[in-house]
Every structure is written in structure tokens, then in C-alpha cells.
Amino acid sequence: MKIVFLIRSLNQGGAERQLVTLAKALKKENFNVTILCFYSGGILAKDLENTEVKLISLEKQHRWDVLSFLWRLYREIKGLNPDILHGYLDSGNLLATFLKPALPTTRIFWGVRASNVDLTRYSWLSRVLYRLECFCSRLPDLIIVNSHAGQAYHLAHGFPADKMVVIPNGIDTEKFKPNPNARTKIRSEWGIPANTILIGLVGRLDPMKDYPTFLKAAALLCQVRQDVVFVCIGGGLENYAREMHQLANQLEISEKVIWAGARADVPDVYNALDIAVSSSSYGEGFPNVIGEAMATGVPCVVTDVGDSAWIVGETGIVVPPKNPEALVKGWLVCLEIDKIQIREQARLRIVNNFSIQKLVAQTKAVLWLKV
Incomplete structure (x- = not known):
């Protein structure tokens, strides 16, 4: 099975670390795994070195680098032709959904990682993206939430119950152990x-x-x-x-x-x-x-x-x-x-x-x- 994850970056963060952990583990289970990042670099990219997980940067230059970025994204996704396109966090989720018309045989998954977000503390763009995410939440084939609290919060904001499933994070107990x-x-x-x-x-x-x-x-x-x-x-x-x-x-x-x-x-x-x-x-x-x-x-x-x-x-x-x-x-x-x-x-x-x-x-x- 061919799966492509779509995420903004691989900078240090809980969601990003979890994605890297999951991608490496799925590769060991003989999945064909690719991670598409909007931006290049990111400290967690090093964790994918010497693995068979393919990491592709779309080389987004800045927030307003839109048209050329979207063209590169479309070209990469069409070339990969995945069985599953799995967004991670709001922007990855939304872009995965918008690509659905061009990928008629690809299943679209969302990855939701938060609960009870205080949007007043974030930028206007974050607020717009979340409202858009709520509006589009019936479009993906599946929404994977990493917490019961996150599931309850998003259900209260209009996400469809029949498309949501909770899969808690996994911890690498060989990496994190007493020493x-x-x-x-x-x-x-x-x-x-x-x-x-x-x-x-x-x-x-x-x-x-x-x-x-x-x-x-x-x-x-x-x-x-x-x-x-x-x-x-x-x-x-x-x-x-x-x-x-x-x-x-x-x-x-x-x-x-x-x-x-x-x-x-x-x-x-x-x-x-x-x-x-x-x-x-x-x-x-x-x-x-x-x-x-x-x-x-x-x-x-x-x-x-x-x-x-x-x-x-x-x-x-x-x-x-x-x-x-x-x-x-x-x-x-x-x-x-x-x-x-x-x-x-x-x-x-x-x-x-x-x-x-x-x-x-x-x-x-x-x-x-x-x-």
C-alpha cells in the first residue's frame, strides 16, 4: 500500500515527532511511505536519514508563495499516485481534501492532533483555517484523532462522528527508557x-x-x-x-x-x-x-x-x-x-x-x- 503524508514542516514538535515515528514504523511493515513537507529542513528530518521513508520538500519559500507551491504539490502527488493521502494538521488536511478531484482513486485521511484550542491566541490565518476545516470535515474519507478529548471537541464543532476514529500516539519505549x-x-x-x-x-x-x-x-x-x-x-x-x-x-x-x-x-x-x-x-x-x-x-x-x-x-x-x-x-x-x-x-x-x-x-x- 502506498501512503503519502502531507505536513507543513518537520520542525521540533509533538505532532511532527509522532508522524516521523509512525512513518518509520509503517515502512518496516512494508508500506510504501512518503512524507511531503511544504518547507525544507526541519530538525526531525534527520530522523529519517538511513531509512527507506521518502522525504520530499515542496520548497515553499514563504506564506505567500502560493501558485508555484500548489503546482509543485499537484505534480508530486500525481506522480506518486498514492492509495492514501494523509494530511497532518490543519493546512495539510485542507490541501489533501482540495486535491481529491485530481485523485479519484485515492482515499483522503485527516490527522487531527489538538483539543479545546483557544483560537484567540493565534493568527487570523489560523482562525480561518480552522473554520474552513470544520466546514470541509465531511469531505475526507476518515479523520484520525489522537485523543478522546480532541474527538469530543471536534464533534462539538461539527465534525462528523461516523468519520472519526481515535488512535492514541505511540511512544518509542526503546528510545525513551531509564538511563x-x-x-x-x-x-x-x-x-x-x-x-x-x-x-x-x-x-x-x-x-x-x-x-x-x-x-x-x-x-x-x-x-x-x-x-x-x-x-x-x-x-x-x-x-x-x-x-x-x-x-x-x-x-x-x-x-x-x-x-x-x-x-x-x-x-x-x-x-x-x-x-x-x-x-x-x-x-x-x-x-x-x-x-x-x-x-x-x-x-x-x-x-x-x-x-x-x-x-x-x-x-x-x-x-x-x-x-x-x-x-x-x-x-x-x-x-x-x-x-x-x-x-x-x-x-x-x-x-x-x-x-x-x-x-x-x-x-x-x-x-x-x-x-
Whole structure:
């Protein structure tokens, strides 16, 4: 079976990482897999090197490079003539649908990765694209959603129930696993003593991740414990990053916060943590960072957004969003739990419920059913 994924870019991000993981796994199952990217480059493109997944860049130059871009897209898709054209995220979904008339024998799939999106925080183009996505949602042959929360949100916005199926993300439990040497290496790099508690937030610098709640909770915890340090791992919006640095200064915790930026060695970074945090206030579907941290054996304290509570189950702490006081209480409770037991339980939950093998098995079943 020939499947083509259509996505804007392969820059660092949960949806992009999941696509790369799925594409490589499907290729091993003898699918003919191609990824079409609007833009060239992207840090995750390196993960496809030395694989048989074909990566094609459409070399889009900028937002308003439209006509030549559409011609290149049409030419590539006609040449590939896939059995399935699988959009990923809003722009990929919409373009896949618009190509349907030129691909009469190709099935069109959408990939939906978010829930409860606060569109007021995004550009006018994002708002237009989402409204258009809602309007066109009856046109694809199948809509794959990676979370139950995302399914409920999109159903409420007019998406057809009979075309939606939930397939949770899959976590590479061989890549994300406990590694004491990595823990020592990263903590040494950051100057973190062995007996210091390291609490980390892995996520791009974006309002959705609600860094202010994380930083305010950090300031509150520093009032009752001195043996804690916090790390923020991820790149993102420069203006937002500047605001967060200023907030840390205002809260007088700058010396307690490490701004690590985007990292390529994320599995090693997880190993350095004592607690992983997801403080998001909206928009999450299936947050990869929670599953990855748990697979590494790191207990998680998460806000009740998207499917976060379902992912951690009984192995982590769930708190309401936008509530620094609740987040601090969650950290304190987590620190009192038996560390060895909770680490083992967290990893086992991912291995048993959210493995790549499960992702591939569910995806294959849907692909063969619809072709």
C-alpha cells in the first residue's frame, strides 16, 4: 500500500515527532511511505536519514508563495499516485481534501492532533483555517484523532462522528527508557547535585503550555523547599520567551530556573528529571512529552487538559489548569510517593498501553479497512 503524508514542516514538535515515528514504523511493515513537507529542513528530518521513508520538500519559500507551491504539490502527488493521502494538521488536511478531484482513486485521511484550542491566541490565518476545516470535515474519507478529548471537541464543532476514529500516539519505549548514565551526564552539564530535586517542563515556548503557571508554582515551592531546581526545555516564540524570563526575574527565581532551549537529546534530558510537568491550559490532545517522560521512568504531574489524565492514570498526579497552588500541591504529593515503585509503574503503563506496536497495529487495521 502506498501512503503519502502531507505536513507543513518537520520542525521540533509533538505532532511532527509522532508522524516521523509512525512513518518509520509503517515502512518496516512494508508500506510504501512518503512524507511531503511544504518547507525544507526541519530538525526531525534527520530522523529519517538511513531509512527507506521518502522525504520530499515542496520548497515553499514563504506564506505567500502560493501558485508555484500548489503546482509543485499537484505534480508530486500525481506522480506518486498514492492509495492514501494523509494530511497532518490543519493546512495539510485542507490541501489533501482540495486535491481529491485530481485523485479519484485515492482515499483522503485527516490527522487531527489538538483539543479545546483557544483560537484567540493565534493568527487570523489560523482562525480561518480552522473554520474552513470544520466546514470541509465531511469531505475526507476518515479523520484520525489522537485523543478522546480532541474527538469530543471536534464533534462539538461539527465534525462528523461516523468519520472519526481515535488512535492514541505511540511512544518509542526503546528510545525513551531509564538511563542512569544519561541522568548523571545531563545533571553534571547543568550543575545539578545528585541530591537536588529537578522539576522540568518539556515543551515549546507557547502560551498553550502555560509557562506562567509553571513559574508561579516554582516560586511557591521555593518558599517551602530549598533543594529544588527547575528546567524549561524547548524553543519557541522570542517575545513569549522574553516575557517568561522577565516573569522569572519578577518572581525572584531566576537563579533556580534553567532555560535549556530546544534539545536534540530529549531522552537523556528526561532521565535527568525527578518530576516531569505538563502545565498546559488548553489545546493538548495526546501530549507526547507525558508519555515519553513516563516511558523513561519519570513520574508526571499534569494539568487536566486533553487526554493527560487518561495517559498518567494512577501513576501520576492530575491537577486543574491555571492553578499554581494546585500544581505545587501536586509536586509535593509526588515527592512523597515511593520513587522506585512510581517510576516502574509509569513506564509499565506506557509499555502496556501506548507503545509503537499498538499505534501501528491500530493504524494498519484502519488503513486496510478503508482502502
